[in-house]
Amino acid sequence: MRIHIALMALCFAGLSMLGADNVRAQKVGSTSMQFLKVMPSARGTAVGEAYSVWASGAEAVFWNPGGLADVGRHEFSLTYVDWLFDARQGAFAYALSLGNFGALGLQIQYVDFGVFEETTNELPYIIDPERPGMTGRTFRPYGYLVGISYGRYLTDRFSLGLSAKYAYESLFSEKTVENVMIRQGVYDNVKTWASGILFDFGLRYNTGFRTVQIASAVQNFGPDVRYAVESYPVPLLFRVGIAAHLWGPVGLLQGGQETHRLRAAFDIFHPNDYAQQFHMGFEYEFMNILALRGGYKFNYDSDGLTLGAGLNYSIGGVHIAMDYSYGSMGAYLESVQRISLRVVVP
Amino acid sequence: MLRWRIIATVCWMAGGLALTLQGRAQGYGGPLEMQGLHQLSLQAASVRAFGGVALGLGDEVGVMFQNPAALYTLDGLQLSLGAHQERRRLRQVQEYAPVRYYPNLSLLLEGLTYKIPDPDTSLVGFSPRDTVQRPFDDIGPNWERTRRYRRPLQGMIAVPLTLERVRLVAGLGVVEYANLDHYYQNNNVLNPPVLSQRPLPTPRPTDDNPLQVDWYQFARARSGALRGIGGALALDFPKRGVAFGVSGLVVRGSTDDWEQEIARGRLTFYSNAFRVDSVYRHVTRRGTSDFKGQEFTLSGLLYGRSVQVAVVLKPPVTFTRTFSQEVTTDTGDRQEVQTLRGEDRMRLPWRGWIGMVLQPRSDLRLGIAYELRPYGSARYTDAQGNTSRPWTSANLLRVGVEVAPTSWLRLRGGLRGESEVFVPEGAPITDDAVSCEVYSAGLGIVQARFRFDLAYEYAHLKYQDAWASALSRNSTVRHALAASLTVRLGKQTP
Numbered sequence: 107m108r109i110h111i112a113l114m115a116l117c118f119a120g121l122s123m124l125g126a127d128n129v130r131a132q133k134v135g136s137t138s139m140q141f142l143k144v145m146p147s148a149r150g151t152a153v154g155e156a157y158s159v160w161a162s163g164a165e166a167v168f169w170n171p172g173g174l175a176d177v178g179r180h181e182f183s184l185t186y187v188d189w190l191f192d193a194r195q196g197a198f199a200y201a202l203s204l205g206n207f208g209a210l211g212l213q214i215q216y217v218d219f220g221v222f223e224e225t226t227n228e229l230p231y232i233i234d235p236e237r238p239g240m241t242g243r244t245f246r247p248y249g250y251l252v253g254i255s256y257g258r259y260l261t262d263r264f265s266l267g268l269s270a271k272y273a274y275e276s277l278f279s280e281k282t283v284e285n286v287m288i289r290q291g292v293y294d295n296v297k298t299w300a301s302g303i304l305f306d307f308g309l310r311y312n313t314g315f316r317t318v319q320i321a322s323a324v325q326n327f328g329p330d331v332r333y334a335v336e337s338y339p340v341p342l343l344f345r346v347g348i349a350a351h352l353w354g355p356v357g358l359l360q361g362g363q364e365t366h367r368l369r370a371a372f373d374i375f376h377p378n379d380y381a382q383q384f385h386m387g388f389e390y391e392f393m394n395i396l397a398l399r400g401g402y403k404f405n406y407d408s409d410g411l412t413l414g415a416g417l418n419y420s421i422g423g424v425h426i427a428m429d430y431s432y433g434s435m436g437a438y439l440e441s442v443q444r445i446s447l448r449v450v451v452p
Numbered sequence: 453m454l455r456w457r458i459i460a461t462v463c464w465m466a467g468g469l470a471l472t473l474q475g476r477a478q479g480y481g482g483p484l485e486m487q488g489l490h491q492l493s494l495q496a497a498s499v500r501a502f503g504g505v506a507l508g509l510g511d512e513v514g515v516m517f518q519n520p521a522a523l524y525t526l527d528g529l530q531l532s533l534g535a536h537q538e539r540r541r542l543r544q545v546q547e548y549a550p551v552r553y554y555p556n557l558s559l560l561l562e563g564l565t566y567k568i569p570d571p572d573t574s575l576v577g578f579s580p581r582d583t584v585q586r587p588f589d590d591i592g593p594n595w596e597r598t599r600r601y602r603r604p605l606q607g608m609i610a611v612p613l614t615l616e617r618v619r620l621v622a623g624l625g626v627v628e629y630a631n632l633d634h635y636y637q638n639n640n641v642l643n644p645p646v647l648s649q650r651p652l653p654t655p656r657p658t659d660d661n662p663l664q665v666d667w668y669q670f671a672r673a674r675s676g677a678l679r680g681i682g683g684a685l686a687l688d689f690p691k692r693g694v695a696f697g698v699s700g701l702v703v704r705g706s707t708d709d710w711e712q713e714i715a716r717g718r719l720t721f722y723s724n725a726f727r728v729d730s731v732y733r734h735v736t737r738r739g740t741s742d743f744k745g746q747e748f749t750l751s752g753l754l755y756g757r758s759v760q761v762a763v764v765l766k767p768p769v770t771f772t773r774t775f776s777q778e779v780t781t782d783t784g785d786r787q788e789v790q791t792l793r794g795e796d797r798m799r800l801p802w803r804g805w806i807g808m809v810l811q812p813r814s815d816l817r818l819g820i821a822y823e824l825r826p827y828g829s830a831r832y833t834d835a836q837g838n839t840s841r842p843w844t845s846a847n848l849l850r851v852g853v854e855v856a857p858t859s860w861l862r863l864r865g866g867l868r869g870e871s872e873v874f875v876p877e878g879a880p881i882t883d884d885a886v887s888c889e890v891y892s893a894g895l896g897i898v899q900a901r902f903r904f905d906l907a908y909e910y911a912h913l914k915y916q917d918a919w920a921s922a923l924s925r926n927s928t929v930r931h932a933l934a935a936s937l938t939v940r941l942g943k944q945t946p
């Protein structure tokens with residue numbers, strides 16, 4: 107029966123891959139709050155974002171609240187993302203075990219999009235002949251997210267989780283801009299920020315066969331948000347994943363290995379503003395101390411190869427992990443790097 | 453707003469003068485052909501409420517033509533009847549930006565020229581030639597339409613059998629296969645489509661070589677549905693936890709078709725001015741379309757205590773449409789009536805879906821399905837025998853959850869993708885099908901041998917047709933209710 111269940115899961119993942127869409131994109135550029143698609147956690151991004159199964163404890167609040175139930179007494183996660191151009195992102199998560207009642211999680215994310223020089227197309231648009239169209243002013247867009255999560259085991263194999271989040275994004279230094287032409291001959295005051303309440307839902311299932319697990323998550327379920335005169339949906343993300351140990355004590359390919367472990371994970375990723383994408387990742391762990399990671403993101407415009415490494419260490423029973431990830435973004439955008447710190451108090 | 457401004461700065465002369473639009477772009481709509489054929493119906497109210505995942509609902513005869521293998525769960529004779537009603541509100545709002553060389557054109561097409569006073573010809577430099585062009589009608593750029601209908605959805609019966617120690621479930625059903633209701637309108641059609649952004653380049657009209665463009669209102673409507681009658685068979689191998697199923701449907705249906713063109717004027721473009729001439733021309737096409745085809749569904753299902761995985765395949769199928777139209781052309785001084793008859797075909801490729809349902813507890817089910825719709829390779833053959841591939845592919849995701857707080861009540865919710873088969877005009881990505889999410893909620897009430905299922909669905913489809921100096925904002929809001937009553941005779945599943 108266990109083999110049977112594992113085969114089902116593998117069959118599902120494999121057949122999903124056959125359904126890879128040749129269409130380049132769906133509704134590209136039609137969603138707002140793009141920072142919600144920039145995922146924290148250096149470990150998760152190093153394995154090609156094939157992380158719906160492996161996201162557990164505090165990090166699960168970013169990826170799949172179904173993994174939140176798998177938490178120590180206290181767990182912290184801190185990530186810094188050096189995103190494209192001048193944009194930077196910081197993410198903090200805390201998870202607290204409630205024993206038989208499950209686990210609670212808290213997340214805070216902040217995104218700084220950097221400094222922009224203000225331009226105008228309204229007369230007089232040449233204030234400085236050397237810099238036509240520039241007003242000489244600058245502004246700094248930003249966004250943040252605050253959320254709480256709850257997860258628990260329903261059975262010894264199933265865990266579920268739910269998150270409620272408040273997301274805010276400001277596109278300009280002023281909250282409103284007055285007397286803007288919104289249509290031909292129509293002027294009004296417009297709002298330059300948007301916010302919304304969003305929900306995540308996730309589950310994780312341990313098949314019981316070796317280490318095969320499957321997981322699924324729906325993220326950012328919520329209403330459209332409104333900037334100025336138009337409403338836009340937020341990035342609604344679906345993840346379905348499968349993961350297993352290839353080498354290890356109960357590895358699929360080779361069992362009995364204690365010092366060397368190799369894990370593999372595969373995710374189907376379906377955002378509402380692009381075609382289906384696929385994430386694949388591997389993690390090699392040596393003596394539970396050093397981890398080397400790699401992955402690939404399929405059907406992306408610029409993302410592709412991901413690499414990373416991690417160091418795990420225990421001090422007085424407190425487990426500390428430092429992780430780094432590198433993500434290639436193609437010839438023009440170059441790369442994205444992340445650093446994470448995880449602390450688990452068992 | 454920014455996007456609108458960018459479009460506003462685009463010179464309209466960058467638009468195409470092509471008489472034929474890109475096959476997959478919506479353009480101004482075009483004539484009625486196979487519209488609606490992709491709008492397949494989900495027959496079971498429980499499946500609709502479960503986000504369209506036709507798996508794992510257990511003891512549900514309504515999945516007969518979506519996933520025949522799932523009939524294996526029936527352990528007694530089951531009879532089901534269902535119906536649905538729907539309300540659709542369609543809107544189109546057009547916005548125009550001033551066009552280089554022809555600043556009054558946007559005002560004319562938006563119906564705003566009445567706001568501009570005639571010039572004071574007593575002033576130096578002004579003459580009656582400076583008068584702004586007025587339209588010859590009171591048709592505005594925008595429109596709105598609401599449509600409601602109620603239709604039977606399904607009647608099904610299935611019974612488990614045992615043949616040579618093989619467990620079978622056989623079923624028969626009459627269903628609504630597809631809802632062919634369709635409506636499209638555009639009040640500012642330009643022919644040739646001089647505001648189109650593709651293809652490039654386009655010639656520049658000059659005073660010596662002006663360009664004439666027909667300007668008219670266009671609307672088309674289709675109402676009706678395709679019905680299917682057929683059967684299904686499921687084979688169950690409980691020791692292996694495997695079930696297979698096959699179903700077949702003979703599909704027939706007839707629709708009422710209507711198209712109308714009302715001329716608004718003839719535009720003549722010179723190098724940096726244009727003129728509108730009055731034209732009276734009404735063209736109305738009324739008729740019917742009779743569709744026929746057959747569809748088969750093959751499915752395989754692996755089931756365990758907590759997990760079910762299904763693979764469903766639909767082999768290629770050809771639908772034939774026989775149409776008859778009466779075309780009335782009224783030019784004011786003359787009225788002509790013509791009858792057109794013909795036959796066209798649409799061949800749909802292999803389609804299917806894969807799904808998985810997790811059941812961590814007896815009172816909780818979580819389902820996910822991924823539908824493969826490679827409609828980009830669907831082949832259309834018109835009445836003259838010309839073939840094309842007018843549709844666009846889109847794969848869709850479906851998720852659902854079912855909770856049973858008591859033994860007699862099941863609460864369901866779901867989310868599924870839904871997609872059109874065309875791309876918006878001027879879409880930057882030419883294979884980007886218009887799509888939206890359908891949100892659903894529902895319940896099932898079980899009393900003795902009866903089960904009543906109810907589903908509510910909400911969808912808001914929004915997309916923009918982008919022209920060289922204009923946007924058409926299209927919106928369809930849909931509310932749907934589906935209900936089914938199922939009677940179980942024989943052994944009942946706890």
